[in-house]
Amino acid sequence: MATKLDALLESEPYTIGRVPAYIRERNKKLYEPMVIAIGPYHHGREHLQALEKHKWRFLRDLLSRSTTETSLEALLGKMKALEREARRSYSESIRLTSKEFVKMMLLDGCFIIEFFLKFHERDFVNNTFPGVQYIHLDLLLLENQIPFFVIEELFELVFGGTAENRETPSLIELIRHIHMESGDVNMHSRTLPPPAKILHLLHLYYHWVVPAAVKPSRSDHHSPPLERLFSCFPSMKSEKPERSHKPTLFIASTTELLEAGVTFRKKASPRHMLDITFRNGVMEIPFNHIDDNSKPILTNLVAFEQSILDAPRNITSFSLLMDSLINTEKDVAILQRCDIIDHFLGSEEEVARFFNQLCEHAVIDLSDHYFSELFSEVNFYRDSKWHSYRARLVHDYFSNPWAILSLVAALILLALTFLQTFFAIYSYFRPPN
Template sequence: MMMVDSAFIICYIMFYSDRHFSLRMNPMEKKTAWMVKVEQDLFLEDNQLPFFVINKLYGIAFGRAYTDISFKDLTCNFISQTYIPGREAARIVGREKVSDASHIKHLVDFLRICCLPPERNLGNSIVVDQNQEIVITQQRMCCLPPKHKNQNPDDLDHSEDSDQFPPSAKELKAAGIKFKATDGKNLLDIKYENGVLQIPTLTIQDTTESILRSLIFFEQCHHFSDSYFTDYVFFLDALIDTPEDVQILVQHGIIKHWLGSDDEVATMVNRMTRYITIYTPNFYYSQISRKLNKHAGTRWNKWRAILKRDYFNHPWSVVSVIYLVLLLILTVLQVYTGFRGLG
């Protein structure tokens, strides 16, 4: 049964990549409506087959006929043609990342490796486990970067957990923080600079939740100390409390969804973090969250945002204020000149 499933996966990926292969039959012929469901099933954690089995079978069947493309390259090509989260990473930098990766467990692991942050440290990294004991983690496949580069566990900030997560999108907007969607090559590449929160666009459809859940489940079991996708979903969950938060992110192009309403998106994101364990001192976006909390907690930033929103939201408002200021100055000068004339 494993061989049959492996053969189907190989044929399916070959047919629906942007390369032309001379295959005799299409495994999904006259079943186009099921393609989205098949793509979903391919990346469900429960359905995974060992990647080395599929890779080896492809080499035996097609290795000599198509020497210019490996199965790793073909898989990156296939992912980039779908709406799976991380497709941009697979298209732009996926080949480079997986080419250096050994012992890929399965397709979910393959997708995760494509989306990992850039390589930062080739040596051993120090992390902290749940019991606060120092554990030396050996170099892993694809040289997974530590979340706190060059930082000793004793120096980790164990402050209140509330500072580890950002305020909601509505609160950030009220504090004057701007949102910007980026077409970054990495879905996890969230940045905050000069009052602008930059988040890569996430396209949400019916299958998005199940694929993100598979990535989270895989990290909970195998990558608890470097759970990048888990941290990403928790960051989104903190940003999104209500449909109004979703609306703000949609307006700025950060979220594009095919669901029925913004309320469904908010429910989906909030639902994914239930019963999920996360080690907050090692939260990947903790530094960004602290900066956002600091900005949102400053009164001057809130007052400036209110002033700009309520009184300077239109060019004519600025002109009116300038006119009133000039009129006030001229009036003061006129009164002053009059008093000097009387003297």
């Protein structure tokens, strides 16, 4: 009993977990590597064997670059020294012998570094290496990771020295380059966590997408100008419910919010993909490009948050927001017209289905997630009858030129009728001499 307890305590806290079972069932393929296995979870799978021989070639190529004349034995020795710490990084007990585990870490770590170097040097042009795009995506899967310190140690052994004294770009620069070139998910931040706090490649990408120090912009509580104007007249005051910050799981869809008077705009200069604001009935959202590359990345970012107990749920909150806004292909079409969403999937219906499943069964604190205040503000705005009346007025009478002309003509006719009636009554009481 004591031995089992010691083993359990020694294994905590892990940094590379499995995709939780409660969210993986719907989209299994989005969590599994297509062409290459990195780390122990998918090690040895039959359909991933084609690229195993290339790992040895990449190891040879990386050693040939060494500025410190590092030997294979030195790399193996370092991996052996890191074995205990590396095993503890995984949520499961790894059933590989010491020799197998050390060899796997060496081959996978060197493959990653050499892959980034070759991409930086554009060695992959003209499709001289199979599956470059798929390898990049496989390196961002939650279950396809090795500890970041393993990659760092190998990089330092091969190139040595400080970044200022060597010609090779830093490891972080190499990684950032491939992500920026691929453009799979919006990356606006240049901030980084301290190197010691980077867990793995997906975690590093997560920090670029969602900077830890950034807080959501507070929604504007002031009434729109027209509402303040009409509030001067008692009979036309909007019936406002009491402001409440009661936790809520959803907001209305894009179509419903549009009918309630909400306007959607593309964020001009977003700080990051979560820089979504709601002020005076206007929701500003950064541009989102959705295709077959961004789907597994977003899905695994949500899985990463769900796999670590104390991780923030910022991407999960973003997914919840998009799931609320998008129910049907009509909602997608509206966001496309606003230049908020662009996609290369089969149809708007497929985009809607993806967002509806992105955070399905995910766990989140309703009272304290990233967009909890925005949810409350949107629901408060929608519950105000004034906004619905104003939206209906705009839709019915200002939605197209003919409707505007009809309204103007009706007003002119009403004015002429009023004048005719006035002069008729006036002439009755004050007949001309």
